[in-house]
Amino acid sequence: MGEGDEVSNKQIIFRDFVTGFPKESDMILSCSKIRLKVGEGSKSVLVKNLYLSCDPYLRGRMNRNPPGHIPSFTPGSPIIGYGVSKIIDSGHPDFKEGDLVWGLTRWEEFSLISETDMLIKIKYTDVPLSYYTGLLGMPGLTAYAGFHEVCSPKKGEYVYVSAASGAVGQLVGQFAKLMGCYVIGSAGSDEKVNLLKNKFGYDEAFNYKEEPNLNEALKRYFPEGIDVYFENVGGPMLDAVLLNMRIKGRIAVCGMISQYNLEKPYGVQNLFCLISKRIRMEGFTVIDYDHLYPQFLELTHQYIKEGKIFYVEDTVEGLEKAPAALIGLFTGSNVGKQVVVVAHE
Amino acid sequence: MGEGDEVSNKQIIFRDFVTGFPKESDMILSCSKIRLKVGEGSKSVLVKNLYLSCDPYLRGRMNRNPPGHIPSFTPGSPIIGYGVSKIIDSGHPDFKEGDLVWGLTRWEEFSLISETDMLIKIKYTDVPLSYYTGLLGMPGLTAYAGFHEVCSPKKGEYVYVSAASGAVGQLVGQFAKLMGCYVIGSAGSDEKVNLLKNKFGYDEAFNYKEEPNLNEALKRYFPEGIDVYFENVGGPMLDAVLLNMRIKGRIAVCGMISQYNLEKPYGVQNLFCLISKRIRMEGFTVIDYDHLYPQFLELTHQYIKEGKIFYVEDTVEGLEKAPAALIGLFTGSNVGKQVVVVAHE
Numbered sequence: 001m002g003e004g005d006e007v008s009n010k011q012i013i014f015r016d017f018v019t020g021f022p023k024e025s026d027m028i029l030s031c032s033k034i035r036l037k038v039g040e041g042s043k044s045v046l047v048k049n050l051y052l053s054c055d056p057y058l059r060g061r062m063n064r065n066p067p068g069h070i071p072s073f074t075p076g077s078p079i080i081g082y083g084v085s086k087i088i089d090s091g092h093p094d095f096k097e098g099d100l101v102w103g104l105t106r107w108e109e110f111s112l113i114s115e116t117d118m119l120i121k122i123k124y125t126d127v128p129l130s131y132y133t134g135l136l137g138m139p140g141l142t143a144y145a146g147f148h149e150v151c152s153p154k155k156g157e158y159v160y161v162s163a164a165s166g167a168v169g170q171l172v173g174q175f176a177k178l179m180g181c182y183v184i185g186s187a188g189s190d191e192k193v194n195l196l197k198n199k200f201g202y203d204e205a206f207n208y209k210e211e212p213n214l215n216e217a218l219k220r221y222f223p224e225g226i227d228v229y230f231e232n233v234g235g236p237m238l239d240a241v242l243l244n245m246r247i248k249g250r251i252a253v254c255g256m257i258s259q260y261n262l263e264k265p266y267g268v269q270n271l272f273c274l275i276s277k278r279i280r281m282e283g284f285t286v287i288d289y290d291h292l293y294p295q296f297l298e299l300t301h302q303y304i305k306e307g308k309i310f311y312v313e314d315t316v317e318g319l320e321k322a323p324a325a326l327i328g329l330f331t332g333s334n335v336g337k338q339v340v341v342v343a344h345e
Numbered sequence: 346m347g348e349g350d351e352v353s354n355k356q357i358i359f360r361d362f363v364t365g366f367p368k369e370s371d372m373i374l375s376c377s378k379i380r381l382k383v384g385e386g387s388k389s390v391l392v393k394n395l396y397l398s399c400d401p402y403l404r405g406r407m408n409r410n411p412p413g414h415i416p417s418f419t420p421g422s423p424i425i426g427y428g429v430s431k432i433i434d435s436g437h438p439d440f441k442e443g444d445l446v447w448g449l450t451r452w453e454e455f456s457l458i459s460e461t462d463m464l465i466k467i468k469y470t471d472v473p474l475s476y477y478t479g480l481l482g483m484p485g486l487t488a489y490a491g492f493h494e495v496c497s498p499k500k501g502e503y504v505y506v507s508a509a510s511g512a513v514g515q516l517v518g519q520f521a522k523l524m525g526c527y528v529i530g531s532a533g534s535d536e537k538v539n540l541l542k543n544k545f546g547y548d549e550a551f552n553y554k555e556e557p558n559l560n561e562a563l564k565r566y567f568p569e570g571i572d573v574y575f576e577n578v579g580g581p582m583l584d585a586v587l588l589n590m591r592i593k594g595r596i597a598v599c600g601m602i603s604q605y606n607l608e609k610p611y612g613v614q615n616l617f618c619l620i621s622k623r624i625r626m627e628g629f630t631v632i633d634y635d636h637l638y639p640q641f642l643e644l645t646h647q648y649i650k651e652g653k654i655f656y657v658e659d660t661v662e663g664l665e666k667a668p669a670a671l672i673g674l675f676t677g678s679n680v681g682k683q684v685v686v687v688a689h690e
Contacts, residue, residue: 060621067621234616253619267612271579274598274628276405276412281626283619 011108047085053133054338102132134337143171145289155180163232167337214240242270312336356453392430398478399683447477479682488516490634500525508577512682559585587615657681
């Protein structure tokens with residue numbers, strides 16, 4: 001087939017705005033056609049999508065009125081998300097056929113992308129390309145910037161990470177260990193707890209589902225209290241953490257995955273601890289730290305090469321499995337970073 | 346009478362730990378005896394108490410297990426709090442008879458104070474001495490440090506202050522105006538709202554009790570959103586504020602007076618806003634900013650002299666009225682800083 005031919009293009013279409021827990025049927029596998037050529041005079045690029053990233057924040061985009069300033073998905077259009085892609089044709093001087101990129105693409109086999117400023121050319125190909133959906137992509141930079149820039153960590157401090165085996169959590173714990181912190185993580189299965197202790201080097205880990213009283217669990221694991229909490233879950237865990245923070249502790253609020261599908265969010269009762277313990281609690285999103293990507297990439301790539309960082313992915317093969325994979329994030333069925341393989345290079 | 350004579354000493358005794366809303370009867374007027382002389386070899390000082398400060402944080406000390414690290418009051422002993430006092434006798438080289446001091450004293454006519462490092466000699470006496478329980482004392486420094494050090498304010502920003510006519514709030518609004526912010530305050534009566542607008546120079550003010558929907562009220566008063574929230578009340582107001590914060594907004598958590606008497610605190614549901622809006626929410630207590638007192642004092646004293654700062658006190662005469670005055674803070678019956686006059690100099 002010639003590059004300009006029209007080919008079939010499987011897509012995952014966002015059906016309609018979601019209230020409560022999302023279902024696979026909120027996304028529809030569809031098939032359209034696409035011409036594998038950028039139009040004359042266009043500055044767009046045409047990509048073949050290789051790996052797609054399942055991230056908790058995508059849930060927010062399914063709301064009619066997402067919190068904050070991220071836009072909703074458009075019903076009837078493909079899901080938009082981070083991915084790794086290969087340039088097939090380019091009208092843009094910065095990209096050429098064969099380039100590998102990561103950034104914002106769509107959940108389909110081929111995408112015509114006009115917002116090329118959301119694509120970054122992949123520098124190192126001596127690691128699995130799928131890593132650019134996680135360890136070397138947005139979740140990796142989230143962990144790096146969130147921990148180093150928001151948590152103000154110091155060597156020897158007590159660090160707690162929830163959802164600790166997820167795409168971001170597994171890296172936060174390792175960055176914390178690399179700078180000499182004492183790190184404990186929680187996750188929702190014994191398999192994940194095992195990973196935390198034996199693969200990611202957490203000093204301790206526990207299965208929060210087996211703890212009838214989170215406050216008591218944290219008191220047991222942190223008899224001295226918590227200096228830094230990397231918040232991924234929200235809800236009752238946050239309430240328990242507040243009671244166990246140390247004076248001048250810091251809470252970096254990266255996500256609150258336990259809350260995204262609730263129509264009425266959990267009410268956090270222990271915020272008075274912020275005052276007496278002088279706690280700083282700060283929300284952040286990775287887009288404010290884009291400028292750190294080059295230094296993050298060099299450092300993390302080096303860590304990978306030296307075997308100082310480990311990384312676990314949970315991979316499904318085939319675009320048609322993407323909806324189930326995304327929804328699995330909210331039941332915790334993924335072990336490690338959830339990736340969808342659309343095509344091997 | 347000679348200085349070494351034993352005299353009667355009226356005291357307000359803390360009866361027992363309090364759950365829920367405090368009552369006057371949780372404090373008992375009692376009369377003991379005291380010798381108006383420091384013992385031989387002691388480094389204590391003997392003071393005559395002039396003005397006592399009613400502050401919301403005192404409620405925490407009435408709990409059996411106060412939040413954070415402030416100690417409980419001792420049942421059967423006098424209430425401990427900030428006040429303005431005159432040295433009657435001194436065993437300490439830094440203090441001499443006749444010195445005026447402010448700092449931690451007890452709710453009684455005369456106090457023997459061994460913790461002299463909690464007393465500060467009063468430098469300026471060309472202002473009412475009672476100001477050292479408020480504007481020039483702990484609440485003043487709280488407002489100054491909380492606003493300038495925790496809120497990171499910038500000229501032109503939108504600032505919201507709750508409990509805005511209280512000891513701290515009235516000053517926060519004025520510090521904010523002095524640096525060129527747009528400032529709105531809320532309070533619980535039309536009289537207080539009037540003070541905010543016509544005395545303290547707030548750009549706008551509203552009576553939160555007359556607003557059936559706080560979220561809508563804030564949307565009306567802050568169509569562009571809130572950059573800085575100085576939090577004095579907590580509860581439903583905080584939930585409404587979170588929805589109306591701007592990107593990169595800051596919340597300085599000084600107090601949560603709406604929550605202190607609840608056995609089950611209100612559950613705050615809108616913390617997800619911290620993430621999408623990248624909000625920093627930081628609790629603080631004034632003790633971390635003691636080092637700023639000298640610069641704060643010079644600046645604020647100058648402002649008073651130049652008529653750039655106004656200050657409203659609500660004064661009751663007589664130690665026996667102190668319990669009712671303290672409890673009035675929690676029903677909002679005070680207008681301005683609540684002071685108890687034990688003795689005019």
